[in-house]
Amino acid sequence: MSPEHVDVLVIGAGLSGIGAACHLQAERPGTSFAILESRGAIGGTWDLFRYPGIRSDSDMFTLGYDFKPWTGPKAIADGESIRDYIVETAREHGIEEKIRFHHQVLSADWSAADARWTVTARRTDTGETVELSCSWLSVCSGYYRYDEGFRPEFPGEERFAGQMVHPQHWPEDFDATGKRIVVIGSGATAVTLVPNLAADAEHVTMLQRTPTYILSQPGKDPLAELLRRRLPAKVAYPIVRWKNVLSSTALYQASRRWPGGVRSLLRRLTARQLPAGVDVDTHFNPPYDPWDQRLCLVPDGDLFGTLRAGKASIVTDRIATFTEHGIELESGAHLEADVVVTATGLNLLAMGGMTLSLDGEPVDVAQAVSYKGMMLSGVPNFSMVIGYTNASWTLKADLVSRYVCRLLAHMDRRGLAVATPLAPPEGADLPFLDLAAGYVQRSLAQMPKQGRRTPWRLHQNYLRDVRLMRHGSLEDEGITFAPAPVRTGQAVA
Numbered sequence: 001m002s003p004e005h006v007d008v009l010v011i012g013a014g015l016s017g018i019g020a021a022c023h024l025q026a027e028r029p030g031t032s033f034a035i036l037e038s039r040g041a042i043g044g045t046w047d048l049f050r051y052p053g054i055r056s057d058s059d060m061f062t063l064g065y066d067f068k069p070w071t072g073p074k075a076i077a078d079g080e081s082i083r084d085y086i087v088e089t090a091r092e093h094g095i096e097e098k099i100r101f102h103h104q105v106l107s108a109d110w111s112a113a114d115a116r117w118t119v120t121a122r123r124t125d126t127g128e129t130v131e132l133s134c135s136w137l138s139v140c141s142g143y144y145r146y147d148e149g150f151r152p153e154f155p156g157e158e159r160f161a162g163q164m165v166h167p168q169h170w171p172e173d174f175d176a177t178g179k180r181i182v183v184i185g186s187g188a189t190a191v192t193l194v195p196n197l198a199a200d201a202e203h204v205t206m207l208q209r210t211p212t213y214i215l216s217q218p219g220k221d222p223l224a225e226l227l228r229r230r231l232p233a234k235v236a237y238p239i240v241r242w243k244n245v246l247s248s249t250a251l252y253q254a255s256r257r258w259p260g261g262v263r264s265l266l267r268r269l270t271a272r273q274l275p276a277g278v279d280v281d282t283h284f285n286p287p288y289d290p291w292d293q294r295l296c297l298v299p300d301g302d303l304f305g306t307l308r309a310g311k312a313s314i315v316t317d318r319i320a321t322f323t324e325h326g327i328e329l330e331s332g333a334h335l336e337a338d339v340v341v342t343a344t345g346l347n348l349l350a351m352g353g354m355t356l357s358l359d360g361e362p363v364d365v366a367q368a369v370s371y372k373g374m375m376l377s378g379v380p381n382f383s384m385v386i387g388y389t390n391a392s393w394t395l396k397a398d399l400v401s402r403y404v405c406r407l408l409a410h411m412d413r414r415g416l417a418v419a420t421p422l423a424p425p426e427g428a429d430l431p432f433l434d435l436a437a438g439y440v441q442r443s444l445a446q447m448p449k450q451g452r453r454t455p456w457r458l459h460q461n462y463l464r465d466v467r468l469m470r471h472g473s474l475e476d477e478g479i480t481f482a483p484a485p486v487r488t489g490q491a492v493a
């Protein structure tokens with residue numbers, strides 16, 4: 001018996017999967033689709049992470065969908081509000097009933113003879129194996145492992161008598177009251193945790209090996225506040241969105257062109273907010289240029305406020321060994337701790353761990369070349385959402401989802417059934433992501449490559465992508481199209 005068939009199968013019910021479904025619903029009313037989600041809830045990242053203070057580190061006017069105004073009070077919002085926004089979007093568009101929860105996709109096999117994918121999923125609630133087929137596979141599975149975060153082994157950690165916690169698996173009953181907490185890390189998670197834990201803890205120490213660039217941003221957007229009082233949300237939202245797109249693009253481009261100038265600007269802004277005794281060059285002046293790694297935003301300088309209040313401190317050093325009561329550093333200093341939080345990052349995972357094959361032949365994703373940052377050379381009727389590393393994820397997710405709708409409409413008009421990207425004739429040698437961050441570098445080997453020119457180059461530039469993906473041609477040298485295959489014994493009209 002052939003499995004149930006849908007036109008488009010979306011994998012993942014996070015920010016990207018719900019967005020993809022809403023675009024399909026609005027722009028392709030006759031297209032049937034379903035969403036397979038391995039967890040039991042909508043929201044992905046914004047449902048999984050539950051550590052104190054969990055929030056976005058980019059503004060919600062660009063992390064929100066282009067079709068649904070963000071009306072929350074904060075520009076940098078907490079995880080719960082973002083989750084509510086995603087759930088509300090799904091509800092408003094009637095997407096909830098299209099989601100099959102507890103379906104973890106394991107593999108997808110393309111049949112050239114049938115021009116369709118057969119997707120195999122394991123039910124995480126019953127253990128049952130389920131198959132579905134689809135004409136287009138849209139992978140919105142995020143970019144990291146859900147079952148475990150990145151957690152290096154530290155020397156002597158077995159000696160530590162206190163509690164160790166990873167932010168990806170935050171204990172529901174955790175109580176910071178009166179505790180001495182060391183947060184290991186320097187990224188967005190660490191700078192979020194420090195002020196939030198410090199509210200109750202006796203003291204919080206942020207222990208970092210390497211500093212990060214940290215930029216304070218108003219928690220509420222003054223332009224949004226002003227426009228919302230005078231204009232309907234549908235008018236105010238795109239104005240604030242574009243203001244933020246342009247200002248973050250300008251900061252990124254300036255960082256690339258004049259790294260020295262941007263470095264000293266960020267240094268000055270930070271130094272102004274530090275209390276006496278916290279040296280900006282030791283703790284906030286990274287050895288790399290701005291935007292070689294993601295820049296961290298903190299709302300209303302909350303991290304600096306906590307340092308000024310003496311509720312937290314920052315230490316830049318290396319761990320020599322854990323002791324029974326804390327951490328001994330290479331400098332010889334000892335940090336006393338009741339709790340150590342390892343905010344050491346994520347483990348990247350391509351396509352939610354699912355495998356792809358073409359007529360039973362495994363696809364080596366690492367050998368494929370990405371086309372417009374959303375399809376893979378040699379892989380038909382397939383798209384994936386990987387957001388920007390230098391701007392909000394959703395800016396790219398919306399572009400990809402709209403592009404898929406445009407492509408499907410184009411194929412319908414021309415009586416085509418199969419779209420397959422090609423690799424550039426000169427080959428491709430650039431890594432998929434151009435970010436020096438450890439979590440990216442650790443995982444590049446499982447990522448596709450990118451080429452040196454359009455349409456294989458991933459520019460990480462929203463303005464360029466708007467031109468390419470919203471207004472650019474759907475047919476170019478990087479993609480081939482074919483009509484539905486004629487099966488043996490089938491009459492040709």
Ligand SMILES: Cc1cc2nc3c(=O)[nH]c(=O)nc-3n(C[C@H](O)[C@H](O)[C@H](O)COP(=O)(O)OP(=O)(O)OC[C@H]3O[C@@H](n4cnc5c(N)ncnc54)[C@H](O)[C@@H]3O)c2cc1C
Nearest residue numbers: 012014015016038044045056057058105141142352392393
């Ligand atoms: C703590 C944290 C903070 C972040 N803050 C920001 C920010 O401020 N700005 C920003 O732009 N980005 C941020 N990001 C990146 C963030 O992941 C994206 O913003 C966005 O949430 C990604 O949405 P997504 O739907 O693509 O992926 P996810 O949110 O990861 O959702 C993927 C969904 O797919 C499901 N799934 C995965 N594999 C399978 C499978 N094999 N079968 C079935 N279902 C599967 C998962 O269960 C999940 O529900 C942050 C990430 C983290 C971890």
